[in-house]
Amino acid sequence: MARRGLRTPVPDVAALSSFLVSAVGLAVPLALAALGETVSQRAGVINIGLEGSVIWGALGGALGSLAGGGYAGLLAGALAGGAAALVFAVFAVRLNTDQIITGTAVTIGSLGFTGALYQSRFGVTGVALELETLPAWELPLLSRIPVVGPALFDQALTAYLVYVMVPLLAWLLFRTRWGLALRAVGESPEAAHAAGVPVVRTRMLAAVFAGLMAGLAGAHLSLVHTGTFAENMSAGKGFIAIAVVVLGRWRPAGVLAAALFFGGAEALQFALQAFDADLPYPLFLALPYVLSLAALAGWFGRSRAPEGLALPWPRRGH
Amino acid sequence: MTAAVSLRGVTKRFGALRALDAVDFELAPGEIHGLLGENGAGKTTLARVVAGLLAPDAGRVQIGGREVRLGSAAEARALGVAMVHQHFSLVPRFTGFENVALFNAEAWTPRGGVRDDYRGRIEARAAELRLPVQLDVPVERMGVADRQRIEILKALMGETRVLLLDEPTAVLAPQEVEGLFAVLRRVAAAGTGIVLVAHKLDEVLAAAGRVTVLRRGRWVLTREAGGVTARELADAMVGVGGVAAGLPGGGSVLAGQEAPAPAIVAELKDVSAASVSGAGLRGVSLAVRRGEILGIAGVGGNGQRTLASVLAGLQAPDAGEAVLPAEAGWIPQERDGEGLVNDFTIAENVALAVHAKGAYRRGPWLDWAEVEEAAAALVGEMDVRSGAPGVAAGTLSGGNQQKMVAGREFLRSGKLLVAESPTRGLDVKATVAVRERITALAKHGDRAPGIVLISTDLDEILELSDRIAVMVRGRLIPVPPEDHNPAAIGELMLGAGSRGGVRHQADARDRPGARETAG
Numbered sequence: 001m002a003r004r005g006l007r008t009p010v011p012d013v014a015a016l017s018s019f020l021v022s023a024v025g026l027a028v029p030l031a032l033a034a035l036g037e038t039v040s041q042r043a044g045v046i047n048i049g050l051e052g053s054v055i056w057g058a059l060g061g062a063l064g065s066l067a068g069g070g071y072a073g074l075l076a077g078a079l080a081g082g083a084a085a086l087v088f089a090v091f092a093v094r095l096n097t098d099q100i101i102t103g104t105a106v107t108i109g110s111l112g113f114t115g116a117l118y119q120s121r122f123g124v125t126g127v128a129l130e131l132e133t134l135p136a137w138e139l140p141l142l143s144r145i146p147v148v149g150p151a152l153f154d155q156a157l158t159a160y161l162v163y164v165m166v167p168l169l170a171w172l173l174f175r176t177r178w179g180l181a182l183r184a185v186g187e188s189p190e191a192a193h194a195a196g197v198p199v200v201r202t203r204m205l206a207a208v209f210a211g212l213m214a215g216l217a218g219a220h221l222s223l224v225h226t227g228t229f230a231e232n233m234s235a236g237k238g239f240i241a242i243a244v245v246v247l248g249r250w251r252p253a254g255v256l257a258a259a260l261f262f263g264g265a266e267a268l269q270f271a272l273q274a275f276d277a278d279l280p281y282p283l284f285l286a287l288p289y290v291l292s293l294a295a296l297a298g299w300f301g302r303s304r305a306p307e308g309l310a311l312p313w314p315r316r317g318h
Numbered sequence: 319m320t321a322a323v324s325l326r327g328v329t330k331r332f333g334a335l336r337a338l339d340a341v342d343f344e345l346a347p348g349e350i351h352g353l354l355g356e357n358g359a360g361k362t363t364l365a366r367v368v369a370g371l372l373a374p375d376a377g378r379v380q381i382g383g384r385e386v387r388l389g390s391a392a393e394a395r396a397l398g399v400a401m402v403h404q405h406f407s408l409v410p411r412f413t414g415f416e417n418v419a420l421f422n423a424e425a426w427t428p429r430g431g432v433r434d435d436y437r438g439r440i441e442a443r444a445a446e447l448r449l450p451v452q453l454d455v456p457v458e459r460m461g462v463a464d465r466q467r468i469e470i471l472k473a474l475m476g477e478t479r480v481l482l483l484d485e486p487t488a489v490l491a492p493q494e495v496e497g498l499f500a501v502l503r504r505v506a507a508a509g510t511g512i513v514l515v516a517h518k519l520d521e522v523l524a525a526a527g528r529v530t531v532l533r534r535g536r537w538v539l540t541r542e543a544g545g546v547t548a549r550e551l552a553d554a555m556v557g558v559g560g561v562a563a564g565l566p567g568g569g570s571v572l573a574g575q576e577a578p579a580p581a582i583v584a585e586l587k588d589v590s591a592a593s594v595s596g597a598g599l600r601g602v603s604l605a606v607r608r609g610e611i612l613g614i615a616g617v618g619g620n621g622q623r624t625l626a627s628v629l630a631g632l633q634a635p636d637a638g639e640a641v642l643p644a645e646a647g648w649i650p651q652e653r654d655g656e657g658l659v660n661d662f663t664i665a666e667n668v669a670l671a672v673h674a675k676g677a678y679r680r681g682p683w684l685d686w687a688e689v690e691e692a693a694a695a696l697v698g699e700m701d702v703r704s705g706a707p708g709v710a711a712g713t714l715s716g717g718n719q720q721k722m723v724a725g726r727e728f729l730r731s732g733k734l735l736v737a738e739s740p741t742r743g744l745d746v747k748a749t750v751a752v753r754e755r756i757t758a759l760a761k762h763g764d765r766a767p768g769i770v771l772i773s774t775d776l777d778e779i780l781e782l783s784d785r786i787a788v789m790v791r792g793r794l795i796p797v798p799p800e801d802h803n804p805a806a807i808g809e810l811m812l813g814a815g816s817r818g819g820v821r822h823q824a825d826a827r828d829r830p831g832a833r834e835t836a837g
Binding site: 175180181190192194195197 | 369371390391393395401410416419420425429432
């Protein structure tokens with residue numbers, strides 16, 4: 001496959017640079033949602049409803065932007081995503097319903113509700129909504145680094161949030177008391193409970209945090225990526241983010257790398273499409289999932305999901 | 319003197335069951351108080367109420383003279399109460415240090431980081447208590463005795479006035495039990511009141527100053543340990559006219575010395591197998607014959623679980639050859655999860671285990687009447703408390719679940735029965751019943767299975783086994799008949815048979831931090 005690709009013209013530096021800009025742009029929403037999900041899964045909550053939080057974030061971002069500008073939209077998107085996750089958490093954590101089923105219900109419900117809400121507000125056949133997109137912030141000096149500079153340091157606020165979040169979450173998870181308590185809840189809720197850690201509260205907060213981050217990811221889609229809102233525009237980003245968490249081995253830096261990898265695969269697919277290369281380019285979209293499965297099967301060394309992931313607390317049947 | 323703990327009329331209900339029924343209990347500072355009773359008598363429930371893990375339905379709880387309404391473990395912790403659980407409450411993937419720090423608020427700075435000097439404080443405390451611990455190894459890779467020491471150290475890092483231990487000796491070799499009691503005496507001498515929940519009467523009498531007996535949730539007696547015999551206590555535990563006559567005497571009577579039936583039912587040839595946690599198997603060879611009981615002794619975590627998994631056909635060897643019968647009975651150590659489906663009723667659990675053999679089948683259907691009859695017989699024979707065929711297995715107490723699993727596996731014993739600590743945590747009566755069944759099964763003539771008895775309880779191994787071998791770090795060492803006594807086997811269990819083991823132990827005792835770099 002790669003060998004045949006050599007027959008296409010070798011892309012120049014400008015093309016490479018624009019590919020990287022696109023890859024990072026596509027990776028940002030995945031990274032935001034996956035960082036949140038990392039925290040949630042570390043606390044033992046697998047939130048399949050992430051996709052729902054993303055679509056709520058996209059709609060919240062659009063409505064917020066119309067009401068008060070782009071940054072108000074970003075905030076509204078985060079809150080909308082967090083609210084969807086709160087609904088999930090009330091059922092799956094507080095009322096101890098099955099996490100997978102509850103998350104699926106939240107996702108399906110969210111896709112329906114957001115669509116209906118959008119139609120009732122803007123009509124079925126309305127012209128595509130036009131939103132003001134968030135401006136890119138070009139960081140002085142850093143953005144001048146050849147090739148990678150523009151990709152990394154000429155992006156909207158959401159990208160910089162990712163850069164801040166990765167070290168911050170790594171520090172919180174692995175260097176602080178709160179991180180230790182949160183991971184204990186995800187590994188062994190019994191032991192955490194015995195150590196005086198409030199298991200339910202920790203899980204609720206972690207799940208809602210994942211929703212806030214997924215909401216930001218959704219707002220990025222409507223306010224940075226497209227400048228509009230469309231039904232189902234989350235297009236599986238929430239689910240992909242869960243695969244990103246697995247490939248990133250539940251660590252913030254790994255998750256960032258995995259998100260860049262997924263984003264890169266998607267950007268490559270677009271680029272090859274544009275070059276009209278003689279390649280079955282959709283295969284590039286499948287590659288990251290194949291690698292995620294391989295990661296789950298332990299082909300890249302041992303990494304295990306938190307032991308208490310998706311387990312109910314308090315345990316049922318007692 | 320103010321009592322460290324005082325309970326007045328404490329009642330705790332689980333559904334219709336009164337786990338504690340108006341119980342009074344008092345713990346003095348600096349005493350070791352033995353708490354005895356059969357399974358389901360309420361010992362663990364009482365300890366959990368004091369530790370704040372369960373809120374009582376009625377009655378008063380005082381800690382250090384202060385009336386408390388405990389709802390949370392954190393609250394109890396703040397009052398100086400700590401508990402060492404039977405199935406330790408450690409996070410398996412965390413290191414020893416992380417587990418200790420998780421439990422202790424004083425390990426942390428206000429900003430959430432670990433205090434610079436906390437590690438030093440842990441090491442100093444461990445040295446003071448003469449408690450060798452591994453701080454940098456994940457708990458899941460430690461042996462059971464090492465885990466217990468982490469659990470104890472974790473509980474004793476703060477200002478602990480009350481220490482509750484739930485069956486701490488069940489997993490230890492005899493020599494290790496002495497070590498544990500020595501630590502407890504030092505802790506008690508410093509003024510901490512200790513509640514020792516246990517089921518081995520002689521151990522409790524050796525360690526405790528006073529003993530309290532519970533029976534079916536009710537207080538029965540509290541006496542000075544010096545003024546009461548094991549016999550009296552056993553009677554108190556089971557009620558008048560008890561089964562003390564059948565009490566395991568701790569003797570080394572070897573059953574069934576006559577020549578066993580010759581057919582080999584299961585054989586391992588130089589088998590090695592990895593384990594996710596604890597030791598795997600390293601070049602293990604053994605053969606089990608029909609009608610014999612092969613006892614595997616050893617300190618927990620030395621590869622016994624892997625051995626059981628391989629024998630039960632759950633895990634394929636990485637190297638070597640395993641010749642196993644198609645059907646094997648298996649009494650696993652983990653009662654729920656591996657042994658029983660919690661949401662199934664007792665009858666359903668029985669049916670699940672034996673349906674593959676064709677039992678209780680009528681054409682493609684199950685004969686439920688027959689299943690229920692068998693389940694009812696099992697409940698009666700094994701004395702499963704609050705059990706009936708229609709009761710969900712998950713609602714039984716741990717000990718009663720174990721009785722159920724054992725009874726069910728006897729029912730379906732094929733050519734091989736693998737029993738992993740079959741009486742761990744069982745009361746006297748049930749222990750006697752299970753041991754009698756195992757012995758009887760082995761004498762079943764042509765239909766007798768070969769039995770592999772894996773147990774950390776040396777008395778049990780000595781009482782039941784025809785042949786004995788010891789597991790040490792994944793290797794199996796045969797014990798010659800002349801060495802069938804607690805002292806000789808205990809030495810082997812602690813690794814005296816291999817030079818490395820002895821040095822290992824000695825190192826750890828001299829310098830608590832000696833093995834830190836190992837992780």
